[in-house]
Amino acid sequence: MTALPTAETITCMDVLLRDVKVGTIVRTPGDFSAFSLDPAYRATGGVPILSLSLRSASGGLRKDARPVSGALPPFFANLLPEDHLRAAMERHHAGNVRPGNDFDLLAALGVDLPGAVRVLPSDGQASVATRTTDGPRKVRFSLAGVQMKLSVMKNTGKGGGLTLPLGDGEGQYIAKFPSTAFPGVSENEFANLALAEAIGMNVPERELLSRDQFEGIPEEFDTLAEGQVLLVRRFDRTANGRRVHIEDFAQIFGLYPARKYDGAAFHDIASVLNVAISSFAALEFVRRLTLSAVMGNGDMHLKNWSLIYPGAGDTPALAPIYDTLSTVPYIPSDGLALSLGGERSFKALGPARWKAFANRARLPEPAVLKAVAETVHRIDKHWWTLPERDVVPPSVLERIDAHVRTMVQILTD
Secondary structure (H helix, E strand, O other): OOOOOHHHHOOEEEEEEEEEEEEEEEEOOOEEEEEEEEOOOOOOOOOOOOHHHEEOOOOOOOOOOOOOOOOHHHHHHHHOOOOOHHHHHHOOOOOOOOOOOHHHHHHHHHOOOOOOOOEEEOOOOOOOOOEEEOOEEEEOOOOOEEEEEEEEOOOOOOOOEEOOOOOOOOOEEEEEEEOOOOOOOOHHHHHHHHHHHHOOOOOOOEEEEEEEEEEEHHHHOOOOOOOOOOEOOOOOOOOOOOOOOEEEHHHHHHOOOHHHHOOOHHHHHHHHHHHHHHHHHHHHHHHHHHHHHHHHHOOOOOEEEEEEEOOOOOOOOOOOOOOOOOOOOOOOOOOHHHHHOOOHHHOOOHHHHHHHHHHOOOOOHHHHHHHHHHHHHHHHHHHHOHHHHHHHOOHHHHHHHHHHHHHHHHHHH
């Protein structure tokens, strides 16, 4: 029997954006990786858009970057899972993927990545074994981040339920599993997403489910924690399964995931939104920042803000809000993930900080302060009677409520 190929044997992969070849990633001896744009794609001026990081100051496409030693270029490194989620995926693909090797893991998971990107072997052959000779099919999707989560699909017909996708890119939802370290985290995020929707923000569909509604979850991804599973509809997939391209701000700034907390400040994100989209998008970002401050979310780092490229993929928009929850119940001393006007402490976010943020982002101070005030008012109006509060464990809810009261007072004085 012919041996099944492994990710380690792959040295060249084509990068596709939907069905358009945009470039090639090559692995050279010594474990260097290089990404080069395809000449035909370069001739289009970079449409559909792969990443704003490829744009030069003059508006054209940058020259191809130099090879990177021991890692993928930042854009592709940010497509991979991190920490515990990555370790689980590497265990799942043990024998095909070497631990800690980005190129191997991308070769294994490249058929179903966040957004509309696919990374496939240049010879068109399967990159790694999708099933063992005597075992079940291997999952081959990647979700960025550290929380244990899977891309899943809803079964149709009698019984329903959810299961892992059998084909490439069929996952319609992200299932986020409970955590032993952070009790009630699924319920916490569920309520925060409901609040965001109640105050007029663009939020994906979501629901809470019990674990017994899932089938075929590999043991590597089972957290064995008590609590419900949060199911969120993927906004990078349409109802008919079409891929919609997205990129997070670590990708936009050309930074590796390790720098998601210190590679930029919030005003840098606002500046990009103001220039690449509109001042309205930048002010919507201000509203979401205000929500994070009031609810005590200290994890809105660069990878938790994204652009989305709907339609033809030539015009960016601010992606729906995601990964929004309160971290202060678990980390009482937590602060903002990035600097806002030179400050990270929630309780220091008075008008002076927002004015400094506005000036650095080149946004009008009155518009920023108005957006903050209106958002605080809406949160205070909706949070206390929000039906979804009832699912949050009392000990977690009590800590959230105390933080909200404090921040409403700070931001309305």
